Amino acid sequence: MTEAELLARxxxxxxxxxxxDGVLTDGRLYYGPDGEALKVFDxxxxxxxxxxxxxxxxxxxxxxxxKASEARLRELRFQHLVFGERDxxxxxxxxxxxxxxxxxxAYMGDDVNDVPLLAKVGLAACPADARPEAKAVAHLVTxxxxxxxxxxxxxxxxxxxxxx
Numbered sequence: 624m625t626e627a628e629l630l631a632r633x634x635x636x637x638x639x640x641x642x643x644d645g646v647l648t649d650g651r652l653y654y655g656p657d658g659e660a661l662k663v664f665d666x667x668x669x670x671x672x673x674x675x676x677x678x679x680x681x682x683x684x685x686x687x688x689x690k691a692s693e694a695r696l697r698e699l700r701f702q703h704l705v706f707g708e709r710d711x712x713x714x715x716x717x718x719x720x721x722x723x724x725x726x727x728x729a730y731m732g733d734d735v736n737d738v739p740l741l742a743k744v745g746l747a748a749c750p751a752d753a754r755p756e757a758k759a760v761a762h763l764v765t766x767x768x769x770x771x772x773x774x775x776x777x778x779x780x781x782x783x784x785x786x787x
Contacts, residue, residue, distance in 0.1 A: 624762055632746045632762060633784035636679060637727040640703070640715070640740075641774060643685040643692050645733035646750060649770030660691040665771055671778030672699050678785060684714040686736060711740040731777055733757055733769050748777045 644650050647668060653661040672681060682703030683689070683696060689706030696704060703721070708714030711732065726745035730737075733753040741747035741760045748763040750773035758764050765776040 629762060629780070630784045633729070633780050635727050636729045636746055636781055636784075638682065638703075638718075638721065638723045638729070639675070639679055639777070639781070640682045640684050640718075640728060640730045640744075642711075642730075642732040642734075642737055643683055643689070644687060645753070645769040646731050647683075647692070647695075647770060647774060649768065650733070662691050662695075663770065664695050665775075667772045668770075668774035668778075669695075669699055671775035671782075674787075675778045675781055676700055678787070679781065682718060684708065684711050684718075684730070684740065686711070709736055711737055712743065715740050715743070729777065729781065731774065749773075 641647055647664055648662045680702045683701060684705045686709040689704060703718055705714040705717050725743050728744040729746035729748060730740050730744045731748040732741055733750050735754055735756045738756050738760055741757060747761045749757040749761040750765050750767065750769035752768035763777065763780065765773040767773045767776055
């Protein structure tokens with residue numbers, strides 16, 4: 624795909640959806656003695672979201688429960704949160720009420736369960752360390768790995784496509 628084609632796809636985006644583990648985080652889970660999960664989020668990704676969120680809403684479609692992620696996502700003003708849905712198309716369907724056509728949705732995922740949704744949306748993105756199956760259907764494969772600036776690269780592309 625040429626840069627012009629990628630920018631054209633990015634210019635149509637009216638909703639950005641992200642996976643959490645492996646995209647907003649590096650995919651590792653930290654458990655303490657009481658079993659709580661801790662996750663690490665990259666401030667560069669967060670700043671990209673802050674720069675873009677006034678122009679396009681953000682949401683999450685995640686296969687895992689969201690308790691460890693919700694505080695950060697609410698801080699970043701994510702408007703649409705779908706957690707605990709390993710079937711990403713079913714999770715996406717829970718957002719159908721938004722009325723955004725598939726061609727105007729960007730989604731970043733990193734694993735095999737993300738592939739059906741990546742194949743459906745207008746702008747499919749994945750981090751550098753995504754599974755080969757996800758990379759095969761992505762329009763954008765970032766230089767950065769998940770949880771370490773991949774989301775920022777997607778945000779920068781969307782900002783550039785809007786002339787911002």
